[in-house]
Amino acid sequence: MMNLTQLLHDIEQLPPESQRQIENFIEFLIDLHKAKIETKLSDEGFVGMWSDRQDLQDNSNNRQSEWSR
Numbered sequence: 001m002m003n004l005t006q007l008l009h010d011i012e013q014l015p016p017e018s019q020r021q022i023e024n025f026i027e028f029l030i031d032l033h034k035a036k037i038e039t040k041l042s043d044e045g046f047v048g049m050w051s052d053r054q055d056l057q058d059n060s061n062n063r064q065s066e067w068s069r
Contacts, residue, residue, distance in 0.1 A: 011022055
């Protein structure tokens with residue numbers, strides 16, 4: 001991995017537009033990382049949407065009969 005001193009030096013050698021692109025990309029990566037950390041599957045609206053369906057409570061018999069073909 002490149003050390004931070006070398007990375008900073010390389011960025012400083014780039015034209016201002018390229019430096020802005022790097023800045024934007026870093027912000028994108030930070031936002032992406034935060035979204036992965038903050039998102040919990042249990043908070044999603046679709047989780048549990050079929051919990052009241054009795055026909056889906058235990059489908060192990062269905063799996064056994066379908067997978068044994």
